[in-house]
Amino acid sequence: MSNIPAELRFTSSHEWVRNEGNGTVTVGISDHAQDLLGDLVHVDLPDVGDGFTAGDEIAVVESVKAASDVYCPVAGEVIEVNEELEDSPELVNTDPYGDGWLFKLKIEDEGEVESLLDAEGYEQSLDDE
Amino acid sequence: MTNKTVLHAKHLEAGAKMVDFHGWEMPIRYGSQIEEHQAVRTSAGMFDVSHMTVVDVKGEQAQAYLQYLLANDVAKLTEKGKALYSAMLNEQGGVIDDLIVYYFACDDYRLVVNSATREKDLAWLNQVAADFKVTLTERDDLAMIAVQGPKAKAIAESLFTAEQNAAIAGMKYFNGVQAGDLFIATTGYTGEAGYEILLANEKAADFWQQLLDKGVEPCGLGARDTLRLEAGMNLYGQDMDEQTSPLAANMGWTIAWQPEDRQFIGRDALTQAKAEQTEKMIGLVMEEKGVLRAGCKVRCEAGEGVITSGTFSPTLGFSIAFARVPLEIGDSAEVEMRKKWVKVKVVKPTFVRNGQSVL
Numbered sequence: 314m315s316n317i318p319a320e321l322r323f324t325s326s327h328e329w330v331r332n333e334g335n336g337t338v339t340v341g342i343s344d345h346a347q348d349l350l351g352d353l354v355h356v357d358l359p360d361v362g363d364g365f366t367a368g369d370e371i372a373v374v375e376s377v378k379a380a381s382d383v384y385c386p387v388a389g390e391v392i393e394v395n396e397e398l399e400d401s402p403e404l405v406n407t408d409p410y411g412d413g414w415l416f417k418l419k420i421e422d423e424g425e426v427e428s429l430l431d432a433e434g435y436e437q438s439l440d441d442e
Numbered sequence: 443m444t445n446k447t448v449l450h451a452k453h454l455e456a457g458a459k460m461v462d463f464h465g466w467e468m469p470i471r472y473g474s475q476i477e478e479h480q481a482v483r484t485s486a487g488m489f490d491v492s493h494m495t496v497v498d499v500k501g502e503q504a505q506a507y508l509q510y511l512l513a514n515d516v517a518k519l520t521e522k523g524k525a526l527y528s529a530m531l532n533e534q535g536g537v538i539d540d541l542i543v544y545y546f547a548c549d550d551y552r553l554v555v556n557s558a559t560r561e562k563d564l565a566w567l568n569q570v571a572a573d574f575k576v577t578l579t580e581r582d583d584l585a586m587i588a589v590q591g592p593k594a595k596a597i598a599e600s601l602f603t604a605e606q607n608a609a610i611a612g613m614k615y616f617n618g619v620q621a622g623d624l625f626i627a628t629t630g631y632t633g634e635a636g637y638e639i640l641l642a643n644e645k646a647a648d649f650w651q652q653l654l655d656k657g658v659e660p661c662g663l664g665a666r667d668t669l670r671l672e673a674g675m676n677l678y679g680q681d682m683d684e685q686t687s688p689l690a691a692n693m694g695w696t697i698a699w700q701p702e703d704r705q706f707i708g709r710d711a712l713t714q715a716k717a718e719q720t721e722k723m724i725g726l727v728m729e730e731k732g733v734l735r736a737g738c739k740v741r742c743e744a745g746e747g748v749i750t751s752g753t754f755s756p757t758l759g760f761s762i763a764f765a766r767v768p769l770e771i772g773d774s775a776e777v778e779m780r781k782k783w784v785k786v787k788v789v790k791p792t793f794v795r796n797g798q799s800v801l
Contacts (some may be wrong), residue, residue, distance in 0.1 A: 354754040
């Protein structure tokens with residue numbers, strides 16, 4: 314079964330969000346998503362400084378099997394991207410909630426994070442797939 | 443209905459992710475597909491290929507039958523155990539399937555054909571056989587395990603009996619021999635050395651386990667696809683089909699035009715296709731980010747083409763593909779990737795052999 318940490322928030326399109334508590338969040342893709350994709354070979358990350366709103370295409374993860382868009386889960390400005398992924402995209406497979414994070418956002422409205430799915434809600438959405 | 447090979451339980455036991463492969467429930471990967479790929483390039487991996495269809499062809503007209511059935515000429519086979527790769531064409535010169543034929547004697551051959559095309563292959567084999575004194579026997583009593591990689595032969599040999607090792611001693615590439623209860627062949631679909639082993643269904647799980655215990659990595663269809671593509675080997679249904687001429691699928695070398703008086707199915711259509719040929723198959727290399735994929739459009743000065751198979755090459759670290767393109771293509775082209783046109787290099791459709799880049 315796929316791993317769904319209780320302290321994270323999720324989208325039904327398989328992004329996870331960690332509220333870092335200082336007006337910033339860290340974003341990645343879920344264990345379920347990496348398992349569906351299989352071995353990642355490229356990750357295209359956004360530029361630091363760019364602003365996005367929820368639902369925007371913000372990154373691309375590409376595996377041996379398929380390329381998949383990553384959608385921005387909450388509005389914000391990109392303050393950091395995981396540069397390790399340039400040479401080691403497999404970190405997303407081996408540690409999706411840790412070393413395999415994708416980018417960090419400075420957000421405007423923490424309420425947007427709260428309105429995302431919690432672990433239970435995400436698990437429910439997987440069951441419905 | 444979904445078919446299962448006799449190794450199905452072994453795959454589940456190993457935690458394989460199973461997929462439906464043309465009616466067969468097969469492992470796509472056990473863990474990381476790229477690690478499975480690397481195991482075959484650097485050590486030893488094994489594949490359950492029991493879904494493939496094995497047909498024994500016997501009878502006084504076996505040779506005449508196969509000479510008529512196949513675009514390659516089985517008369518080239520004179521040493522016992524020697525194998526030949528061939529296309530089986532329809533009257534229009536399209537490819538019904540590609541296969542391997544093993545020669546034991548002029549009245550005794552073995553065919554290994556694809557699983558995805560099993561029904562139509564068997565129907566065609568039987569239809570053509572009606573005019574010949576031959577007996578066809580499908581060997582669904584046999585399982586098949588491919589052990590591939592630089593260490594594969596040594597590991598497999600450590601499991602063979604002394605008699606079996608004597609039987610395969612000095613056996614060259616593309617040969618097969620019945621040795622005790624195993625049929626051992628030096629064939630494969632990876633570009634590495636190794637064996638393809640046919641054995642009785644009821645013995646397959648034990649043999650698989652013995653290979654596992656020797657450290658051979660189980661590999662799924664995912665790794666099989668990246669390995670064969672790197673090695674420059676076609677996949678039926680993707681790189682050629684009944685609408686594709688073998689000439690446009692890099693299979694020209696498998697057609698035996700000589701002797702001229704050998705009539706084989708599709709010969710007339712093929713002769714005409716050769717005179718009118720406008721397309722060929724080439725390899726593409728893209729060293730920037732992204733993965734070339736089947737169906738992507740290709741354009742060059744000479745016209746348009748299409749990618750038939752594309753993937754990320756784990757050995758090379760970038761994307762490679764086969765494409766069917768105009769004959770006059772130069773040494774570069776463009777591919778449409780996610781709505782952008784990206785420049786790619788045109789190369790011969792073989793990328794890796796024995797663990798090394800051949801680019």
